[in-house]
Every structure is written in C-alpha cells, then in structure tokens.
Amino acid sequence: MRETTDQPLSGIRVLDLCRVVSGPFATMQLGDLGADIVKIEDPRHGDESRRYGPPIIGSESAYFLSVNRNKRSCTIDLKSEAGRDTVLALAEAADVVVENFRPGTLDKWGLGYDALKVRNGRLIQCSISGFGRSGPDADRPGYDLILQGESGVMDITGDADGPPMKVGTSIADLTTGLYAAQAVLAALRLRDRTGEGSRVDVSMLDAMASLLTFNAGMYFATGESPRRRGNVHPTISPYEPFPVADGWINVGVANDKFWALFCDALEQPDLKTDPRFDTAPKRAAGRAALVQILTPIFATRSREDWLSRLSAVGIPCGAIKTVGEVCEAPQLIERGMVQSVEHPTVGPVRFVARAIRFDDMAPAPSTAPPTLGQHTYEVLADWLGWDADRIERSAAGGAFGQRE
Template identity: 45%
Template sequence: MTGILDGIVVADFSRVLAGPIATAGLGDLGATVIKVESADGDDTRRWGPPFVDGESSYFLSVNRNKHSVVLDLKDPGDNVLAQRLAARADVLVENFRPGVAERLGLGYDALRAGNPGLVYASVSGFGRQGEGRDLAGYDFLVQALSGLMSITGDAGGEPTKVGVAIVDVLTGLNLQAGVLAALYRRQISGAGQRVDVTLMGAALAALVNQASSWLTAGVEPLRDGNRHPSIAPYETLNAADGSIVLAVGNDAQFGRFVAALGRPELADDTRFATNPERVAHRTELVAVLESVLAEGTVEHWTGVITGAGVACGRVNTVAEAFDFASAVGMSPRAWTVRPDGTPVAQVASPLALSATPVSYRLPPPRLGEHSDPVRRWLQDDDAGGRPQLLGKEFTR
C-alpha cells in the first residue's frame, strides 16, 4: 500500500518544531519531504542533552521520513537550486522571519508565477502584517502572551507553562491540516494557495472553552490547579498512597461513581445532584470524597471506579505512559532504521488509516545525508517533480 500523499513533494525550509512536526506528519502520510538545512543544520540538532550516538533526541522526535540537503541560500548557485526545488515541489513549508523568504527569491508571489499549483505554507509568531511581524515567535513567549500560562498552575501560584512546547505542536498540526485542505482544493481547481498559521492564533484557538467564557460571558479564567472550571468532580483527588485523576462528565456518571464508593446517597444530596451544584459546592464535595478515598490505595480505587464505567486513573510518568498504552492494546512505539541497521525509536503516529496507513520509511536524517542525490536531481534539467523521478537512491 502507498500513502495517501504518495507522489507529493514537500520542500521543507522550516526548522525547530512547528514546521518540522507538520512536515514529518506529511512524510508519515507518504509525501517525499526534502529538508533544506544550512551548514550548521537545524537548531534542534544541538538541543540537548539527551543525545543518542551524537544526535539530539529533540531533533529525532520530529524529523523522520525526510531527506536532508545542505544549501547555502545566500550562495547564488545554491539559491538557484533552492528555487528549482520550490518550482518542482507541491508543498513548500517555511518559517523564515517575515521578509527573508522574499529577499531570497523564495516568497510566495515569486514562486507561484512559475508553479501555480504550489501550496505555500508559512509559520510565524504573530503574522506577516502589523507590529507583530517583528516580534520573536517562541513557544514559551506565546504561552505567556496568549493567556495560556495565566490559566495553568495552582490557584494563587506562579503562572506555569505546559511541560512540552504545546503551542509549537498545535501550530504544526494546524499547519498540516491547512496544507491537506489546500491540496484537496488543488485537486478540484488545479491551483495552489498560501497557508498561514501563527503561534499566537493557534494558542488562542486552543483556549476553547476558557476563551469562550471571556468572549461570551465576560468571565476572566483563573488558575485553579487540576480542577476543571465548569465540571465537578473533574480533578486530582487524594487516596491513601497518592493521587488519582477523576473525570466525571455528567450526572449519570456521578451516580455510578458515588455508588462505587459506597456513598450512593451523595447523588441525591441537593448540593451534588447536578453538575452546576457540584461546581458551586466543589470544596465540600472534595472533602467528602477524599475522606472516602483515604480508606484505600490508588490501585484499589482506580480499579473500582474504572469498573463502574467512570474515567479514572493514576498520574503516570512518561515511561509508565508508554507501558500503559502497550498494556491496553495500543502500539505507541514505532521504529525507523538507519542504513547500517541501527534502529531509531519514535513515537507512533496517532493516525490509523485503513486503506492508506502511515509508514515509517526513513530515519531522521544526518545533516546533509542526501545532499548528493538531491543536488543531482535539482541540477538535472530533464528531471520532473514527482518522487518516482528522484531515483532509487532516495529510498531504503
């Protein structure tokens, strides 16, 4: 079986995380991704520790299914090759600072004249217009400016970032969705288009109900630890030997939950009978629940509550999370293999497509690993833009 994007060439001029996570996803779906790097390589090649065999684990996380070619975009000869790559590509992904792509002859307006079917996808911090174009776009900064940090952390405590570069991740996934939508439209019209995604826009959209509470009701969301602002009990609760995560989504689930605890009368208590009442009396509710939970261990209660059909679990470490996913029948690990047979562990794609499954064809490339064959292809005036014309040296 071939991937749904088999035959699509992606020119990847992006670096760090948002762009690369998008292009890695397109590669998983079968696209041929050519990653253009400077002689210094993607910044994340040096982000560590940890390093594995001299390579950054960070870089390895989002650069599978790609070919690496080193081009000096300021060198006239290499710039010509970069423009030729853009002319042969179906998709171009970039996160240059605003104005840089245009100065290099790689701006959208210049490229679409010779490649009208090009889907040109750009990532920026705050857009290409206005004062935001000159602001540095870093995940940590955008977590702060977007309000995300203001609602993350304990009540009365320090604003806290999410433990992963979540804004970059969300931006990359939004970019991938935009590219796929643009490719679908191209199937109908034959024309490409520009796709723009900003870190700030992705972060604001990700605030969902918290943003809506402000926009529609004028309610300013606040930090409240692990508590949900609109649902109760939906938080961490203390058992005898640790914390459990409890997610009670409706009144029927609450009834099953308290029955499993041996306190069915709580479902009829006027303070707790409905979700709005439970939210209003959350402190009292938590006190009652934790007095019961203190009588048993995390393992005991998670088994009892889960058995009642209510979402409940322990707070896993990352290692425990992979073990748990495997234990429940998932396949959370994937592997790519280097030419010398060395395996490279990867997080499996969350996508499961029955007819065109994702594939893990290439390991994250060494810097410039494919420079020679890519340069030969770009220098060949008779070569076309389809992956099958790239030559067998592009496949393993």
C-alpha cells in the first residue's frame, strides 16, 4: 500500500466505481493528494479504456495508464449477489464513492446512494453523468464528443468559415473530472461541520456549459449566439498565432503600452503611430488589415528569434509546441512535473504529475496504474479485515467472477 501519511487527503478512503475518463480522472486527482483509491473493475475485461489503443504497451493501453496512477484495482462482479455484497461492505468502510454509471444503474443493482447511506451515514457519493440526474435528458448516455457539441463549445471552436471543431483533448471528460474532485473536497469539508455524508451530482453538460463564461454573457446581453472566430479574440488584436520561419508563435498585445513595445521589437516605428492601429479598439476593428501587414514580417525570422526579441521588451508571447516538446520542456522537468513509475508488466511509465503544490510538502511517490485485479485480496484484508478463508468464500460465491 502507498505511504501518504503527510499528504492532504491521507486517511481518506475512496471507492472508485468509474470507467473510461471523467471518473478515473477525478479519482486520480484525489489519489494524487494522498487518498487511498480502490478501483472496482469488471473481472472479465476491466475498465474498457484498458483496451483503447493504439498505442498498447505490453498488455496495457497508454490511455488507461494516463488516468489511473495511485490506485489499487479490485475485480468484483457487480452482477453477482456476492459481488454486490462485497461492494456494500467496502462502501461501509469508505469515506467517498465516485461513480459514473448512467443514472439509475446502481439503484437497479441495490448499490445506489439510498442503499449505501443506510450502512454508512457519513458516506459521500459523487455521481458523474452526461446530463445529470434530473431533467428531460437525464437518461441519455454521455461521451466527451457528444457533450462538446451539446454544450456549445464545438460551435464556437474552429475557423469562422469552417465546420464546428472539437477541442484537441477530452475537455468535457477532464473538466467534469476536475469539478467532481472539487465537489468531493467540498463535501468532505461539509461533513467535517455536520458529521453527515451527502450526495453530489456532477453533470458533464453543466461542467461544459460553465466554461462558456463571456460567450454566454455575450448571448445574454445581445440575444445573439457568438460565432466561431478561429484563433481571433473578439476585442484584442494582435492576439493570435502567427507562422514564423520554422513554426508558429502566439502573440498577445493586450493594450497600447504593449503595442508600442511590440512595434519597436518588430522594427516597425511607422506602424506604432499608424492612425488605423494606434488604439486598441482600432486594432480590433482593423484586425484583417493588421494581420496582412504582420504575417510577412513574422515569416522572416525563426521561432526562437522572435520569442527572444519579444520577450526582451516584455511582450506576452510563446511557442506553439508539440506534445513532445511539452513533455520534454525544461520548465516542467525542473518543477518535477514529468515523473516516472515502474509498472509491473510495462516497465517505466512516464506521466505528467499533479498540478497542485503545497509549501514545503513534496508530492508522495506515485504508484503505477494497477494491473487488472492486482490488489483484490490485499484491499479486502486491508479495508474489511477479511482473512484468507473469508475471501475464498466470497470467491466461491462468484464475487470476483471469471476473467476471459
């Protein structure tokens, strides 16, 4: 078992009934903070993301490995009576249950919140779903792509004259996972005050809609839906990417002070006082003409040359990096954000570590994402105090199923 006694969530037990991304990402956040995460998996196939590939490394998918560190895996058959009894016993010993089944599924199996709180009045249950536990769409299944579209995010992403575009990462799953982890922390604090558990409902649609912020504000103010703008900011220019001699950079000239410094860095003194662009509103209104002027200028130098010139005078700027460049970036490596653990079958597994820092507290060493059922007997002994005979009786009753 992982040693986390000095971490913020040390001593908190989380029963993880999640699959794929949103729930596993949420529980990984809690595990990174020191909670003991016990992941319940179907004994036949496990979490379906174990098979999402390529790439498959040995017998494990890179997809699964990316969101399941710092967890222990138990294979329990929720469709068997003995398996459900085992989960009920684990829930009685837990502080938190996190699940992302379709609403009503756990209730059909006798594992819903009403059944669990009878056994454990201090239990917190966080339920993640596509559309929430109430409303006309509550029964609809939710996947990241579907919710990117249903939330309006795809409609405002992409080129102005192009089709709707999804975000390049699983933004609906990951945002929902972050909200779910935040909700669990708030529920634990509430329990500290009241002594009682609670149920938290986290919807992917709610989570994504909350990201609309100023776009929703524009609609509420005007009655008109914002349209796709590509990489263009509605009120700031230049605030966008530009192609350079060997790649791309982003530039953010957010005020008139930066504009003067920007023109100096570009060695374009006449542009500084050009009446078409000498104030921020004029630059926003005249963006198309300004971009036509700037694009050939940026094409004359390399990425590093431009970043050096612009940074020297304080202009916000940055490279548009590949994922590989980010994973090898000295800034992240120096801060300990790129780490490695030894997996029992895959070997070394590198990952991007937790993003939260606490003064004078190093993150606890991480454990590798578990193999399927790697910790079943260990957890039953640890959480429930079951001896080998008791575990074998449950196994004989079909609690742990048969793997295919």
